[in-house]
Amino acid sequence: MAYVEDSEFERDTTYIPDRITRDGTTPDGRPGWPVEPGRYRLIVARACPWANRSIIVRRLLGLEDVLPMGIAGPEHDERSWTFTEDPGGRDPVLGIERLQEAYLARDPHYDRGVTVPAVVEIASGKVVTNDFPQITLDLSTEWREYHRPGAPDLYPADRADEIDEVMRWIYTEVNNGVYRCGFAGTQDAYEKAYDRLFTALDRLTERLRDQRYLVGDTITEADIRLFTTLARFDAVYHGHFKCNRSKLAEMPVLWAYARDLFTTPGFGDTTDFDHIKRHYYRVHTDINPTQIVPAGPDLSGWLEPHGREALGGRPFGDGTPPGPPPADEEVPAEHRARALAA
Known part of the structure; x- marks a missing residue:
């Protein structure tokens, strides 16, 4: 839309x-x-x-x-x-x-x-x-x-106003910002979108440098909304949408933050890089008329240690991690192997 x-x-x-x-x-x-x-x-x-x-x-x-x-x-x-x-x-x-x-x-x-x-x-x-x-x-x-026993509170009432404020800003500047770059109709519109996006990513770097999560010391809805853009950044947005000042893997704070979430149950095990790449490169024929899906980039770094436990925080608060996904909802093993192979 x-x-x-x-x-x-x-x-x-x-x-x-x-x-x-x-x-x-x-x-x-x-x-x-x-x-x-x-x-x-x-x-x-x-x-x-x-x-x-x-x-x-x-x-x-x-x-x-x-x-x-x-x-x-x-x-x-x-x-x-x-x-x-x-x-x-x-x-x-x-x-x-x-x-x-x-x-x-x-x-x-x-x-x-x-x-x-x-x-x-x-x-x-x-x-x-x-x-x-x-x-x-x-x-x-x-x-x-x-909710399951031990489910986390992803939208705690006492932090809802702050979460809403952070999510509004992330939506306009980052979630939607990559699309402003990718679908810009002129060089000037693209360059403005590009500058705006990376200004926002620099701001996020400063926010997350010394705190593990965006709001408080647990995962909230705000982290989930940022993660889904970061997860697609190197695979599609960097090249396909020309968001190419830096790869996510070249932004140390955001890269470690994203890997921290990726290795948290519920995040990486619901991320399908194969589907992500096939969608963007084959559907957006105005940007990629050949529909060729690139073989890269190497995504094996998602599994490298992130070190952000040192910042403290409790991913699920007083709750517990979810169990494994239902068998019929698992990301196909061949997709994960192909994307995350070293």
């Missing part, structure tokens, strides 16, 4: 605004749906940074049994994400070939972007919401009754 205005990239942020809340009511006046185990299906794509957030949050909170997940393939055309890696090319629960079908089931005249993550009501086959920033916050707050 994006367009270029005056040669500068702008993201269309008009999403289906419904929310899934504890009792189906919403204090902000948006349409509400009640939390019900098994009623909904979270549709994601491992390639997409916005969807990757919801995969991580769902896993950390242990919601696998109450909110089943469908995984779209890494590529899509102008119409929709598809389920090319499922048997028969269909989601095994919804029975659809394209996520677009769930959007059209809700609104036959739907003409906006078909995005992930999307929450679909299983019985009706209709999309409930694709409001990706709200989806993960609601998983933390509205689905709390169904």
